[in-house]
Amino acid sequence: MTPRVTLPAIGVVGNDVPRQLVLAAGALPVRLAGGWDGAVDDDAADLLGAADLEAARILTALRRGEFRIDALIVCNDSQAHLRLYYVLRATPSGLRVHLLDLPREDSQPARAFVQHQFAQLLAFCEDVSGRTVDAESLASAGRAERDLGRALDRLRQRRRAVPSRCTGADALDAYLQAGRLDPAEAVRRIDATGCAEGSVAPSAPGTRVHLTGSNHPDASVYRRLEDAGYTIVSEDHDTGDGAWIGTAADGADVTRVIDGLVQAHFGRTTNSATALAAERARLTVTTASDAQADVVTAFIRELDDAPRWDLADQRVALAREGLPLVAREHVPADPTVAVAELADALRKREVTVS
Amino acid sequence: MSTSASTRLRTAAAATAYQKQWFADLSRRAADGTPIALANADAPHEILRAMGIPYVVNQWWSSIISAKRAGQPSLSAVAARGLPDDSRQYDVLPLGAQDLPEDLAPWGGLPEPRFAIAERSGDVTHKIFEQWGRRAQTHTFLLSRTGAVPAPEGWWELTPNGWETVFGAERLDLLQGEIEGLISWLEDHTGTALDRDELRRVMALANEQAQWNRRTRDLIAAVRPLPVAVTDSIPAVMVPQWHRGTQWAVEAARSLFEEVSERVDAGVAVWRDEQRRLMWIGRGLWTDLDMYRSFQEDFGAVFVWSMYLALGADGYARYGDDPVRALAARFVGLTDLLYVPPMSSSWYVKEALTHGVDGVVHLVADDTPGAALITEALEGAGIPVLDIRANNADARSTGDVRAKIADFIRARVPARV
Numbered sequence: 097m098t099p100r101v102t103l104p105a106i107g108v109v110g111n112d113v114p115r116q117l118v119l120a121a122g123a124l125p126v127r128l129a130g131g132w133d134g135a136v137d138d139d140a141a142d143l144l145g146a147a148d149l150e151a152a153r154i155l156t157a158l159r160r161g162e163f164r165i166d167a168l169i170v171c172n173d174s175q176a177h178l179r180l181y182y183v184l185r186a187t188p189s190g191l192r193v194h195l196l197d198l199p200r201e202d203s204q205p206a207r208a209f210v211q212h213q214f215a216q217l218l219a220f221c222e223d224v225s226g227r228t229v230d231a232e233s234l235a236s237a238g239r240a241e242r243d244l245g246r247a248l249d250r251l252r253q254r255r256r257a258v259p260s261r262c263t264g265a266d267a268l269d270a271y272l273q274a275g276r277l278d279p280a281e282a283v284r285r286i287d288a289t290g291c292a293e294g295s296v297a298p299s300a301p302g303t304r305v306h307l308t309g310s311n312h313p314d315a316s317v318y319r320r321l322e323d324a325g326y327t328i329v330s331e332d333h334d335t336g337d338g339a340w341i342g343t344a345a346d347g348a349d350v351t352r353v354i355d356g357l358v359q360a361h362f363g364r365t366t367n368s369a370t371a372l373a374a375e376r377a378r379l380t381v382t383t384a385s386d387a388q389a390d391v392v393t394a395f396i397r398e399l400d401d402a403p404r405w406d407l408a409d410q411r412v413a414l415a416r417e418g419l420p421l422v423a424r425e426h427v428p429a430d431p432t433v434a435v436a437e438l439a440d441a442l443r444k445r446e447v448t449v450s
Numbered sequence: 451m452s453t454s455a456s457t458r459l460r461t462a463a464a465a466t467a468y469q470k471q472w473f474a475d476l477s478r479r480a481a482d483g484t485p486i487a488l489a490n491a492d493a494p495h496e497i498l499r500a501m502g503i504p505y506v507v508n509q510w511w512s513s514i515i516s517a518k519r520a521g522q523p524s525l526s527a528v529a530a531r532g533l534p535d536d537s538r539q540y541d542v543l544p545l546g547a548q549d550l551p552e553d554l555a556p557w558g559g560l561p562e563p564r565f566a567i568a569e570r571s572g573d574v575t576h577k578i579f580e581q582w583g584r585r586a587q588t589h590t591f592l593l594s595r596t597g598a599v600p601a602p603e604g605w606w607e608l609t610p611n612g613w614e615t616v617f618g619a620e621r622l623d624l625l626q627g628e629i630e631g632l633i634s635w636l637e638d639h640t641g642t643a644l645d646r647d648e649l650r651r652v653m654a655l656a657n658e659q660a661q662w663n664r665r666t667r668d669l670i671a672a673v674r675p676l677p678v679a680v681t682d683s684i685p686a687v688m689v690p691q692w693h694r695g696t697q698w699a700v701e702a703a704r705s706l707f708e709e710v711s712e713r714v715d716a717g718v719a720v721w722r723d724e725q726r727r728l729m730w731i732g733r734g735l736w737t738d739l740d741m742y743r744s745f746q747e748d749f750g751a752v753f754v755w756s757m758y759l760a761l762g763a764d765g766y767a768r769y770g771d772d773p774v775r776a777l778a779a780r781f782v783g784l785t786d787l788l789y790v791p792p793m794s795s796s797w798y799v800k801e802a803l804t805h806g807v808d809g810v811v812h813l814v815a816d817d818t819p820g821a822a823l824i825t826e827a828l829e830g831a832g833i834p835v836l837d838i839r840a841n842n843a844d845a846r847s848t849g850d851v852r853a854k855i856a857d858f859i860r861a862r863v864p865a866r867v
Binding site: 142143144145146147172174175178179181182183185186187195197199200201203204205206208209212368369370372373374399401402404405406407408411 | 531532533534537538570572573574576577578580592593594596597598599601620621623624626627628630631790791792814815816817818819820821822823839
């Protein structure tokens with residue numbers, strides 16, 4: 097599923113990894129995804145219990161050896177991911193697995209803990225790659241990561257233009273590639289995504305949609321919605337606009353770079369499972385407004401409970417901006433019918449479909 | 451004093467009566483202006499105790515709401531706020547119950563708390579307590595919940611004194627720092643300073659209580675037939691658990707041990723013809739407590755174990771010179787002991803073997819991880835397990851529990867010869 101590259105590939109589950117540290121250690125961070133139609137083994141489902149199916153799909157692929165990775169980092173950024181880590185630890189597979197565990201409430205003790213977590217993460221990556229970071233490798237990785245971030249900024253501008261010059265599906269593909277590829281290669285691909293200024297928009301000038309709710313492991317749901325006449329111009333889930341990509345810190349040594357990344361961690365709005373509903377609602381409103389969305393839609397997988405707890409706040413906050421929210425909860429393993437229902441509800445501007 | 455199997459434990463009855471009186475007193479004090487707190491089960495209650503702030507435990511209150519059949523209207527009230535009524539019901543019932551009319555609210559309802567305190571467990575707890583913080587009179591404080599790294603087997607031998615090894619210094623540093631933040635926050639809100647000598651005293655009492663629970667658990671594990679029903683031991687342990695750090699709670703735990711000893715000496719049996727010993731893993735089925743006794747007549751099957759006494763025996767004792775750090779050690783991984791393998795699985799196997807368990811009923815809630823590995827470990831030890839996926843606080847999901855257990859006993863738990 098993932099092309100073999102020369103650098104050791106470290107799989108990443110979740111959205112908390114400061115990629116600069118992995119790159120500086122001479123490894124490539126590869127964000128893993130299961131896919132909307134990925135297989136789920138009975139064993140994987142049983143081991144995870146009642147958890148977001150996306151985690152079960154990742155676990156299935158891991159147990160089948162489908163990801164070509166040399167090690168794995170699991171972020172404690174959702175209950176499903178934490179369960180995944182516990183299962184992998186309890187059922188050894190030969191794959192080296194590390195838990196990255198970041199507190200969310202900013203405080204001095206929390207910052208000290210995150211510093212320690214980032215230092216441990218770096219040590220893990222160095223151990224996998226056999227290389228030791230220094231000021232030059234940190235700076236070089238920082239430059240590469242910022243270049244990637246700027247490419248994503250350019251993509252966002254094309255996507256949010258009126259009319260949009262990039263489909264949401266293509267943008268999501270670009271984000272997913274940015275999380276998996278060598279940064280320079282990812283920049284090339286991202287800059288080739290969508291249309292240049294002045295050229296013909298690739299997507300129909302349909303209703304502009306902002307997407308919230310569960311993250312998306314691939315662009316298939318986006319494509320179906322866009323085939324139904326909508327253009328997804330932004331999102332706030334963590335595999336799209338919410339992906340923690342492009343962040344780097346400067347510093348003369350590891351400690352200072354880590355300090356900068358700690359600051360960056362506490363400065364962002366994290367995913368629904370770790371943020372307060374009010375924080376998520378603010379992010380949704382800001383992003384949707386910036387993207388000049390006509391409507392916001394939430395698409396939430398079964399057992400991905402956290403986004404459901406944001407809906408009430410999101411609905412109130414969006415209403416203040418005159419933006420309707422159409423929600424589709426309890427999306428089952430096969431999302432085909434749910435997407436069709438959502439498209440229909442968007443046409444009718446129904447509030448909730450479940 | 452004579453005792454029989456049908457006689458309810460005096461300590462259970464006394465605990466229940468005490469709790470009702472305590473709640474009435476708390477309501478009166480709240481009405482008079484005393485600030486009260488709502489605390490999640492895994493929040494560091496001892497700080498509140500030492501500061502003289504009355505508190506109600508979210509999960510205990512949830513169990514009362516369920517037992518008083520106020521669960522469904524409470525969930526309806528949650529839904530009326532636009533929030534899910536089918537997610538984390540056990541944690542959210544008290545929030546919904548606040549919106550019930552007084553005649554529907556159990557025990558007259560929970561007075562509006564001034565403080566709501568919880569750890570960020572799972573994906574939703576922080577959002578539920580965020581809702582509490584929006585109530586006009588309530589302020590919310592959230593603590594971090596770190597992953598269980600490390601997670602050693604055999605922790606029950608180490609936790610009283612070797613907790614730095616069991617949980618790791620960094621995790622303890624974080625929670626200790628956050629508890630210090632909680633202390634400052636409460637001091638700012640109440641204008642009262644924490645007396646650290648009082649906190650030491652509270653910690654010592656809690657440790658003493660845990661020691662009595664350990665003696666009771668060990669006694670029940672060793673005796674055949676079972677001398678006390680889990681439906682009695684649960685309130686006799688848990689009501690004092692929510693008063694942890696008081697002299698009353700220590701005396702209640704000691705009384706429980708003495709009363710169980712009396713029963714053992716008198717040869718009292720919950721079911722004389724005990725043929726099958728069952729273990730109940732998971733939260734209590736508060737909506738149907740009679741269920742626990744319902745397999746005695748047909749199968750000679752008795753539930754000999756619940757996590758409440760066992761965790762009270764093994765989970766809480768923490769000794770140390772610094773009471774705040776020892777307190778952090780009590781809560782940093784308390785839930786992990788129940789749910790994270792191999793900590794959880796090794797403990798359940800140990801408990802099953804020491805209690806001579808023939809079969810396990812494992813109630814698996816959506817928010818509890820590690821269930822399959824716990825089941826696997828027990829089955830690996832030769833103990834059959836029935837997994838039931840249901841929410842103990844939501845009667846909609848537990849309607850067929852009795853039938854499932856009966857089928858399980860017939861199919862997999864043979865009577866002892």
